Amino acid sequence: MIFYRQNLTDSQLLDLYKKILKPRLIEEKMLILIRQGKVSKWFSGIGQEAIAVGVTAALDESEYILPMHRNLGVFTTRNIPLRRLFSQWQGKASGFTKGRDRSFHFGTQEYNIIGMISHLGPQLGIADGIALADKLQNNKKVTAVFTGEGATSEGDFHEALNIAAVWKLPVMFIIENNGYGLSTPTNEQYSCENLADKGIGYGIESYIIDGNNIVEIFNKITKLKEEMQEDPHPVLLEFKTFRMRGHEEASGTKYVPEELMDEWATKDPVGNYRNYLTELGILTAEIDEKLHEEIKHEIDINLSIANAEMDIVPTLSGELDDVYKPYNFEEVNPTLPSENIRFIDAISSGLKQSMLRHENLVIMGQDIAEYGGAFKITDGFTNLFGKERVRNTPICESAVVSTGMGLSINGYKAIVEMQFADFVSTGFNPIVNLLAKSHYRWGEKADVVVRMPCGGGTQAGPFHSQTNEAWFTKTPGLKVVYPAFPYDAKGLLNTSINDPNPVLFFEHKQLYRSIYQEVPADYYTIPLGKAALLKEGSAVTIITFGAPVHWALETLANNPEIEADLIDLRTLQPLDTEAIFNSVKKTGKAIIYQEDTLFGGIASDISALIMEECFEYLDAPVKRVASLDSPIPFTKALEDQFLPKNRFEQVLKELLEY
Template structure:
């Protein structure tokens, strides 16, 4: 029953017809009644956890209904109204919350941690802020496609303290992307009040600092929210640019139910309780004669029946059946069938020798990237200084003149935002290549790679078609922050692929393979090899298969498994020592070619694993453990590992030479041969 005779909030119907006003009412009521049902089920122990949006429904409902159905929304915990407003089937939505097989993630994730391409929704991850950059990428794709659309991304007031908020707004402003950044300011980040989160008076103060408009709206007034977002969206479709919107609202329950609201002053709860978005709008509709008491009862009853039916479907839905092979397989998007324009080199040429030209390592990378741009019209290159300047290593020199600034984009110093934008481009069906100026700088985008890109396909079937190029390695006296070998940080992360070419031929072929692959691929390229190593490279496009190792040298005394610059160290050391070694170039570090390793070890009986990375925690430890487990009976000596010292990379050449494992490699070869 209604507790007040008149609404506290003031509603202006403008020129909206009754059909729209009643549609807003129904969509506002649905998430409230769903929540009331879920809270009962939570107390009954039938729902494990719940993040309540009671009190904030008008923000999600008003903004969702203001957009076109093909415009993407990136919601958060308390935006149930986005999903119901986009008419996501309740049975499937409830199944998602319950971890059922019929849910959007098939039991692999919970609550609103999912997306639906059918409904143009990109779900959140728990880190909150990274989703804002994904919105940038979606909007960038729309701009490049000349599609008059907007993208809407939500942030809480607490989440806006994250660096991802700054980066996403900065990139959107610099690139003039049509994104509406909607901050739901409910006064608290879990239990921490706003005055302990930020010092500005309101979020509209932040907009001018980014060079963007900022507006404030009553987040409990569904008509004001709808009018605000609809007006902005119409304008942004014609004049693309970002806008920051602050919706003032309040969360009437705990961050999640277990946390409660004891930290909230009772008078504040009472004040906002009087501003309840559902109750106030309902009163106004009744007072204006737009809704009758009979109509009110009918709407409520029909929604309750819909909820009950969906819940019964969910209870009857099957639980997921554990299938390890399926889980492993579906961690990655299926690789496409090679086209005639870019195939495996052997398949493309048959018995004929392909036409080749001598190329430096850096030129092979450049040629592969150039041909990739020709093969994939939707491919976008992003990185610091990669446009007119051509990148610090000149890999993209001349690309702007050929492909234009739309596809070859200088970026601000916002690694996280640019990587997130890569995922957004993939959502709209485009490919991207993101260049880290140095592999060391990837730390600033680590979360996007390991939590967004790596898990997207497994969680909700969205391929993350992004290649990250990482100039890596020591030997140039560049010190601790421009010389690190960072590949092992990522070989532990399912969903990623990691490649590391050691020669010009593979540099081109692996890059073209990475660009063709729909999964996120980290492409490590050693800086020392750029202009010091040349070799024959086919002029036509070709793919070097990801996941297949290659023998750089054959021998029968021992096996040296390595990659990158380590291949050349091993070749030099074996020549100097007269060692007859199988030198196996992994080429791909994730997934690494265990069959090729096993073949070599079973032939020679001795294994040395070599990498430039520091010894402890390097990929060599994984390979050594696997060989000990699977090839123990073939071993005639203990497995040896050789890597860099467990220190940061020193600057002085004398210290760097000692840091690198070249001399220790020779000692290990001698010891292994004579064991």
Template sequence: MEVKEERHIDYDRSEFSDDELLSVYKAIKKPRVIEEKMLVLLRQGKISKWFSGWGQEAISVGTTLAMEEEEYILPMHRNLGVFTTRGIPLNRLFSQFQGKMSGFTKGRDRSFHFGASEYNIVGMISHLGPQLGIADGIALACKLNKESKATLVFSGDGGASEGDFHEALNVASVWQLPVIFAVENNQWGLSTPSNEQFRCRQFIDKGIGYGMDAFQVDGNNILEVLSSVRKIAQSLRENPRPFLLELMTFRMRGHEEASGTKYYPEGIQDQWEKKDPVRNFELFLLEQGILTEAMIDQVTESVKNEIQEGLDLAFAEEKIVPDTTVELTDVYAPTGDYTVLPATENKSEKRFVDAISDGLRQAMERHDNLVIMGQDVAEYGGVFKITEGFVDQFGKDRVRNTPLCESAIVGTGLGLSIKKMKAVVEMQFADFVTCGFNQIVNNLAKMHWRWGQNADVVVRMPTGAGVAAGPFHSQSNEAWFAHTPGLKIVYPAFPEEAKGLLASAIEDPNPVMFFEHKFLYRSLKEEVHDDYFTVEIGKAKVRKTGNQISVITYGMGVHWALEMAEKHPDIDMEIVDLRTLLPLDTETVYASVRKTGRVIVVHEDCLTGGLGGEISALINENCFDALDAPVVRVASLDTPVPFAADLEQNFLPKNRFEEKLLKLVEY
């Protein structure tokens, strides 16, 4: 006697026709059959790693079917069904898994660590949380452009422990952004169970704390997932606001295959296997007479054939031949020529702070897709009053006060960029950038190199000491970012160039860290063009010509050097103001060194790990035959920045600069 297989999930098909149910079945079956093949290929050594979504397919497929094709989805590494349901060709997916050129990252990243703009997908990075802030930015762009679109972003229950989760949900709630935050609660973070991740009973309990609606669904029930997300998304399109969706499921296999599942309690996988989302849905459709065993075989065979065709193409594709020029070129998005000369010769005296404000205001007038974000930047005008009056001119949609959440706001800027907008993010003080560090160095900086997405974000960084602000408001931290390929670092020393370089930074489609020395804000002024204009990024400027010694510097160091030149007119020094630290204008530096034969590199940052070490090494490697003396570095002490004025002056290199300069002249 044949024993009938028991179904363990109840389905409500009242909203679905027979044809749609069959279509849904084909969609959920596809990632499962791919999973089966990938596990075989992994054992054969034909792919290097696999993060299995076995048992969670209903979530990926159901949510994707519920969203409109034009709406963005930000999946994670267990969401194969998002990619297949969006119709990405399997040969490209398989090439991605194998590091082939037909993949999405030219072999530079693995598995689902990529985005595909043509499919409105933005993939994850390994840090799990940052994609949540990006979803905020995409949703903000939709809201500002009145597109009536929702955005869906995934987090796991483990990843939801990250601070990015709190920041992104809080921002979305404060700004009423149409984002569905989908938490795949599979109850394990690698080997760590939920009771060691959080103490709340369920994630939807967090909804009230964020002031947002929250709903829990059976993540293994594809019809419940699909129906729920359809209703939620439509509601968000009509009435923009965030939504917290908890999808209950279980991770049947290891975090990734190599980690295994030995840490699972005995019998738990057997319990959840009964709720397998694919097999239960098959049983339901068989009961409904919509599916037959023969049709199951046909669908399975059709998917297997599609998989094999894709694999044949991917396997046949040649391995990527490394091209160093291409690797280096792809670090930055192409900039084009955005040179703008002043329309007139009209100038007026402007302080450093006024020049930056003027440049930012004119950029807002020029680019109606530019959004400024930061703490207290709206009505208050920012702590340094850079954006004072901007709300009256541009409105609160484009000049946005943010909660204290640097990571989410940098991520939001990146999300705006994905939607073809521009963002200027103000760090209230450069020191606070640590709270957004991951977004900058791992998302902004690597995005174009990884999958060709530009990151049109400028991060303004009020920096530097000399104002008795102590160790957390005075740091020079430009060297942290100079080590990161993909960023551009601009550090003007004069008002005219501060205005022009800021305009260029905003025009540039790449992420730019724009350093503004706080001491110069109101202590330095000069004649500045009134019209909008740009100054080229990546070009140093010789502030004073000379033949005896080269001073290579930037920021406050330029002014110390100019003071030293006045104090010692007998020293024929040449002063090179770098202006841009990344990319570095080595051509101008080398030309000066070859002319003078003596070099002193001056910067306000601490000595160890500062830019002076890199510049000195470059000079030694490329200009050694022109040197008449060792390259000398002058920098601040290797201590935090002290508060008391006398201690701060002792920390700064200005006095040591004179001593070392005179010694080098006599060498």
């Protein structure tokens, strides 16, 4: 291994040694502790410490780094107190996740480090969002995000590179190619010669770097950073290295040929760098021994502090209160004048006024800029707010959602428009595993609204007609809003954008241009979690939302003798159970009306809640009316049969006669 110091001083070279030695000594201690059963799991980075240390040392502390579970050197180089790291690994309260997640699955805004989730890929999109926020502020910062050679096969990797390339984002995509994805060797992971070659297809500058040479890494990152500050653009860096331990300690390394282990042992980044500094006369045996003693003492002291900390005592309130970031609803009352507008116009008005109210709000989606979106909701927005804030995206829903999370992390608000709610399936992972869990896991908000044009009745077939709210209502950490009227749509959208928690905002396409209402021209808000009682009666409670609200109103208009409470839920998470229970206790009968398919829909949970809380008040079984349990078809006759509109009246009358 050859080291070229270039302009580095003796002091800088010695400082790099201290930084690379520290994670090595901590790891050696962890290997002892795991054998003693004092640490439950450990993902060793021995053999590849130079990458984490070299990259982190070259960046400013104000620049974000997104490491993985083998990058202890990122955390130690940022000088995170070891007692907090030890507490984190032991599941203690003074760690970073309150015992809710392990190892390096956490972030810390204090140190500008954003940790991974086990699904790997989304953190690449997060880096795009963080870098986009920096670019919008023109603050000349870069973002570094780590991934492994195995994760380069994930779609998120390609989506994130493409977004960064198209938007010219200052992101360093760092691939630690350590030979194996768990036990799968690289020749079974990809067929190109070098992973750096993948950058060519995206028009991204790329390099191959010796991942065990800390001097080369530090100098290269320093140079690239300077270039990216002056001319923002992404780079792809493949670091050739090797993992000398198992994927995690329990897995071992029996699948690795012994000669390969021997070969890479000679390339040890710590030992080779120590020898280099010794040859230069910068490091002596005495200095080295003193550094070892100082670091080991620091480890022992901080480990004692972590060991002495009490184990977490669980409380229900402590767990449930952290699922969402606390939000104090800001009530803005509606004022005159009002205007008779369509549902679609109300959505557009809310977006426009929120963009004016929040200068840090960015909207992203396919064809939403000059074209104005598939439904023309953002038509004219680029003239008002510019393409920096109203951004066309490539067709890559997963990375765009993650980019929204990155914007949120770096001080922005994000709206992601799904062209159709059906397409959210390709962005499902970051919604349910990243946005939904971030505040619970490490106290970080996910200030992202995902707009979901949804629903049938337009003969659009299986891929453009679903109303898939149940995919999300069961995921703790998400809020789900589903208005049926223009007035509610605007007020609830404004509140959803204000709320720092992730919101899935459903907009029924059939209502866009068919429903009119008087809507205040100025900005106003409506609280989430409050249902609307549209009609009052004593015979039955009808609980519904979205398009079925209008279908139910039509049924009641055709049957004026039916005395019904008609509840429009408006928001499904949080759910207004108080309104539901009070009405059912009054009427004694309940029917839940949804457009979604029956099995597993939210109607099932509402039915169960009523049975649990109102059983003694019921005079009949709770009924559910929903679409057929099949994909939604295209032809009108088939779609009409699929949807529940033609079945509701009969079931309602049967319930009344029970």
